[in-house]
Amino acid sequence: MAVEALSEEQAQAELARLADILSRANTAYHAEDAPEISDADYDALKARNAAIEARFPALKRADSPSEQVGAAPAESFAKVAHAVRMLSLGNAFDDDDITEFDARVRKYLGLGAEAALAYTAEPKIDGLSLSLRYEDGKLIQAATRGDGSVGENVTANARTIDDIPEEITGAPKVLEVRGEVYMSHADFEALNSRQSETGGKTFANPRNAAAGSLRQLAASITRARPLRFFAYAWGALSEPLADTQKGAIDRLGALGFSTNRLTALCDGPDEMLAHYRKIEQQRATLGYDIDGVVYKVNDLGLQGRLGFRSTTPRWAIAHKFPAELAWTRLEAIDIQVGRTGALSPVARLTPVTVGGVVVSNATLHNEDYIRGLDSKGNTIREGKDIRVGDWVQVYRAGDVIPKVADVDLSKRPAGAEPFEFPARCPECDSEAIREEGDAVRRCTGGLICPAQAVEKLKHFVSRAAFDIEGLGAKQVEQFYRDEWIAEPADIFTLKDRFGSGMQQLKNREGWGEKSATNLFEAIDEKRRIAFGRLLFALGIRHVGEAASNMIARVYGEWEGFTAAMDAAADQVGPEWERLLSVDGVGEVMARSLVTAFAQDQERASIDRLTSHLDVQAAEQPDTEGSPVAGKTVVFTGTLEKMTRAEAKARAEALGAKVSGSVSARTDLLVAGPGAGSKAKKAAELGIETIDEDGWLALIGDA
Structure with a gap:
């Protein structure tokens, strides 16, 4: 549905959906090196999120994708706090976007259209961002971008890359060099051949291979992988490298770092676009993957004046390349079931080279796309549907996941039948419904669907859920593979099913008697669980941590809640209305909840689980004497005497609702240094605003 046509409730549900998709996409791309959606799809979803937020600013979520960079660092690596944040770039997709970028920069700086303003233009390397910290000329630390503020310590692995010098001379006392780790096409093909011959993991593309190689726990594996590094930026500095972007890059080259030879100075949009097309023409022959061109204001003084938005600099933009096209035969359509139960159609193709990459699979999006319809029900491809045997046009959007774009009906074989999308899950035969x-369309099997089981089990033991010490994602995968656990209830019967449970477990690689004993004790400790944690742990679609805790506070006890869900199963009546009245619960979330509890197999799985648990009633905040009970509070800016999490927890304990955005429903804004648009909006709406000291004085000992 078009953003302009969304109601407020629809917009809220859509923002929740987009936050979920984009969060998972960030984790898959940045933390797991296994992208689930293409760059182009990601960009489109993020643009839609921004458009909805612009139309409904009061609905902006605390976990808005527009405020996020990358993904949290993996638990297997030590964390590194970046002295200077590693931000992402805004995107441009056509010539007009570049003209508008130049106009925005000039307007911000107060420069007329005729004033000279130089930019650098350089290829956008498709690899993994890395920051290298040198002190007194020696490499002391290397870190991935992570979420922009905290990355992963990969120093030992970075030392194995030939393009990264261990020591440099003539550099500032402190120098953080930033750039991209990548793998050449030739090295990528050779690596995949070796992996295939030895039965190892093969990689989908050079970016995944480079990221996976750098993030190995054993530096010896990284050393055996042919990684390279281009330097193109910097973080913390004890003294400037130069006065200009180009001068600083040249300085990095003189210090011994590899810099891209295609970096050029451009005087305005015309020269920027000309260099973009020059790089685009050379793209197939570069020998490494790029997905666009990055433009940056050349004068570093002007960069400083332009500054940053929340996640992107105002002085730079990435001009993405368009998709690449080819024609081939569609041999079959397979249905894959994702970890959220989504039924995704996949095109199996006669292999074809698209932009230098052999493509044999492509996404078909969803059942409407196969039928020739867009998300609004309008015809696409002139209404042509997609059938097995068709001659189809394939394009690579963002160089990650190929897609089927068009059909040549003149080559459709006689007798080709319209594709019938399944109404039941091909993995577990549960009903597949489309909300x-x-x-x-999604499988309703939930925990009993093998395609969803492992990911749901990982979620079940995650930190905000059951958080069982010694039972993380790796152990869950192992136990599921060994058929020890298939659903959450199995975790709590492990010890009984194995007698003492000790012998079978301690004989496994990585386990001993002590670790086995510790695991069973940790499992027993979690038999007593809070209502809110249990609900969140079930991984019901749309039901996040905050919503789970809010629902728990409203219903109090688990037994009463499940009875209420049974009574609301028909989505009418007083219990349905009561559910909808819970703060933050809309129709989309409510339907997801009652559907989960109404599905016989999933309900049986939940009941088997709770038979092993002592579910604690939700604690109700003692709001007697609280000056903020029942009020909606928003925190903005920098809090200096407490963390944001501490402030939120204290406010909620006093019976307040903490929101991430200012609206007419906001009662109080607590503004620290750096408060911006939220403080301005609060003033416009006449909302009471206090500083951190005022907040502490207000709540006192309450």
């Missing part, structure tokens, strides 16, 4: 307003 109103959703383009995707």
Whole structure:
């Protein structure tokens, strides 16, 4: 549905959906090196999120994708706090976007259209961002971008890369060099051949191979991988490298770092676009993957004046390349079931080279796309549907996941039948339903669907859920593979099913008697669990941590809640209305909840689980004497005497609702240094605003 046509409730549900998709996409791309959606799809979803937020600013979520960079660092690596944040770039997709970028920069700086303003233009390397810290000329630390503020310590691995010098001379006392780790096409093909011959993991593309190689726990594996590094930026400095972007890059080259030879100075949009096309023409012959061109204001003084938005600099933009096209035969359509139950159609193709990459699979999006319809029900491809045997046009958007774009009906074989999308899950035969307003059909099997089981089990033991010491994602995968656990209830019967449970477990690689004993004790400790944690741990679609805790506070006890869900199963009546009245619960989330509890197999799985648990009633905040009970509070700016999490927890304990955005429903804004648009909006709406000291004085000992 178009953003302009969304109601406020629809917009809220859509923002929740987009936050979920984009969060998972960030984790898959940045933390797991296994992208689930293409760059182009990611960019489109993020643009839609921004458009909805612009139209409904009061609905902006605390976990808005527009405020996020990358993904949290993996638990297997030590964390590194970046002295200077590693931000992402805004995107441009056509010539007009570049003209508008130049106009925005000039307007911000107060420069007329005729004033000279130089930019650098350089290829956008498709690899893994890395920051290298040198002190007194010696490499002391290397870190991935992570979420922009905290990355992963990969120093030992970075030392194995030939393009990264261990020591440099003539550099500032402190120098953080930033750039991209990548793998050449030739090295990528050779690596995949070796991996295939030895039965190892092969990689989908050079970016995944480079990221996976750098993030190995054993530096010896990284050393055996042919990684390279281009330097193109910097972080913390004890003294400037130069006065200009180009001068600083040249300085890095003189210090011994590899810099891209295609970096050029451009005088305005015309020269920027000309260099973009020059690089685009050379793209197939570069020998490494790029997905666009990055433009940066050349004068570093002007960069400083332009500054940053929340996640992107105002002085730079990435001009993405368009998709690449080819024609081939569609041999079959397979249905894959994702970890959220989404049924995704996949095109199996006669292999074809698209932009230098051999493509044999492509996404078909959803059932409407196969039928020749877009998300609004309008015809696409002139209404042509997609059938097995068709001659189809394939394009690579963002160089990650190929897609089928068009069909040549003149080559359609006689007898080709329209594709019938399944209404039942091909993995577990549960009903596959399509919610109103959703383009995707999803399996309702939940925990009993093998395609969803492992990911749901990982979620079940995650930190905000059961958080069982010694039972993380790796152990869950192992136990599921060994058929020790298939659903959450199995975790709590492990010890009984194995007698003492000790012998079988301690004989496994990585386990001993002590670790086995510790695991069973940790499992027993979690038999007593809070209502909110249990609900969140079930991984019901749309039901996040905050919503789970809010629902728990409203219903109090688990037994009463499950009875209420049974009574609300028909989505009418007083219990349905009560559910909808819970703060933050809309129709989309409510339908997801009652559907989960109404599915016989999933309900049986939940009941088996709770038979092993002592579910604690939700604690109700003692709001007697609280000056903020029942009020909506927003925190903005920098809090200096407490963390944001501490402030939120204290406010909620006093019976307040903490929101991430200012609206007419906001009662109080607590503004620290750096408060911006939220403080301005609060003033416009006449909302009471206090500083951190005022907040502490207000709540006192309450």
